[in-house]
Amino acid sequence: MIIKPRIKSRLLVILEILNSRMELAEEEKQYYLSQEKGHHGEQLNDLWVKKLEEELFVLHNLLFEMKNSQFQIDTLIIAQDRIYLLDVKYHKGDYIYKNDGFYTLSDNETKNHLHQLRRCETLLRQLLQTLGFNIPIESTLIFNNPEFYLYNVPPELPIIFPTQLKRFYNNLNKRPSKLSEKHKLLAKKLLDEDKGESSYSKIPIYKYHQIKKGFSCGTCFSLLTTVEKRKVVCTSCGHIEHLESALLRNVKEYMLLFPERKVTTLAIYEWCGGVGSQRSFRRILFNHFTPIGHGRFTHFIE
Numbered sequence: 685m686i687i688k689p690r691i692k693s694r695l696l697v698i699l700e701i702l703n704s705r706m707e708l709a710e711e712e713k714q715y716y717l718s719q720e721k722g723h724h725g726e727q728l729n730d731l732w733v734k735k736l737e738e739e740l741f742v743l744h745n746l747l748f749e750m751k752n753s754q755f756q757i758d759t760l761i762i763a764q765d766r767i768y769l770l771d772v773k774y775h776k777g778d779y780i781y782k783n784d785g786f787y788t789l790s791d792n793e794t795k796n797h798l799h800q801l802r803r804c805e806t807l808l809r810q811l812l813q814t815l816g817f818n819i820p821i822e823s824t825l826i827f828n829n830p831e832f833y834l835y836n837v838p839p840e841l842p843i844i845f846p847t848q849l850k851r852f853y854n855n856l857n858k859r860p861s862k863l864s865e866k867h868k869l870l871a872k873k874l875l876d877e878d879k880g881e882s883s884y885s886k887i888p889i890y891k892y893h894q895i896k897k898g899f900s901c902g903t904c905f906s907l908l909t910t911v912e913k914r915k916v917v918c919t920s921c922g923h924i925e926h927l928e929s930a931l932l933r934n935v936k937e938y939m940l941l942f943p944e945r946k947v948t949t950l951a952i953y954e955w956c957g958g959v960g961s962q963r964s965f966r967r968i969l970f971n972h973f974t975p976i977g978h979g980r981f982t983h984f985i986e
């Protein structure tokens with residue numbers, strides 16, 4: 685049972701919008717792509733988690749704080765006699781494991797994901813103790829990109845490779861699990877402790893005038909779209925969206941990027957590139973938001 689579903693982080697949503705509406709610096713672009721890749725890897729892993737049939741509580745994307753240290757958990761599964769802590773990496777390429785670290789083939793040391801996992805487990809154990817729970821934690825580092833390989837891994841390390849995923853989840857599923865009120869309380873307490881999104885997330889700096897205006901496509905984020913009567917047609921991918929849903933999505937983008945700016949018919953008309961009819965925009969805004977003020981000074985809030 686999924687107690688906390690995975691949603692795309694606010695950071696990733698903003699990066700997606702910025703990537704389609706402005707020229708990101710190379711470093712920002714790389715950061716965006718790594719976030720996107722990470723999210724994709726997590727979603728792939730979620731497909732396995734969804735298939736588990738025993739009684740389990742699943743919580744995705746948690747951020748906790750313990751003794752002034754923040755730690756993030758991709759997936760936490762509460763089972764009858766233990767907690768599974770899953771850290772998912774969607775890296776690709778060849779690496780070597782040596783001296784308790786991860787190295788590239790050209791011998792550069794890279795981020796040590798096992799250290800990260802152990803740190804996370806230690807902090808989670810402390811958190812569980814403060815919450816009054818003493819339940820074993822089983823941590824696993826999952827590499828689920830089929831184009832990943834790590835040489836020289838001792839088999840006792842808690843690492844799962846793409847070819848082992850099926851067996852890993854089969855074994856997890858074979859272990860009987862029945863949950864009680866105690867587990868429910870634990871899930872509730874963990875949700876209460878969840879801090880939401882990290883405040884350290886790196887959002888590039890942007891200004892209204894730098895941002896390209898236009899209707900973004902709901903599938904490929906391209907601004908190469910045309911408005912034909914009640915439809916928005918993407919000339920990049922061919923996706924056709926109803927004007928109403930496309931407009932609402934673009935209004936959401938505007939509100940997310942510029943929470944301090946007012947949502948008026950004219951502002952949204954400008955935001956969408958000055959195409960379509962202001963009258964139909966106004967009608968859609970009236971139908972979905974609360975109008976404040978009168979006439980052309982009307983602005984809308986959620």
Ligand SMILES: [Zn+2]
Nearest residue numbers: 901904918921
């Ligand atoms: Zn498109």
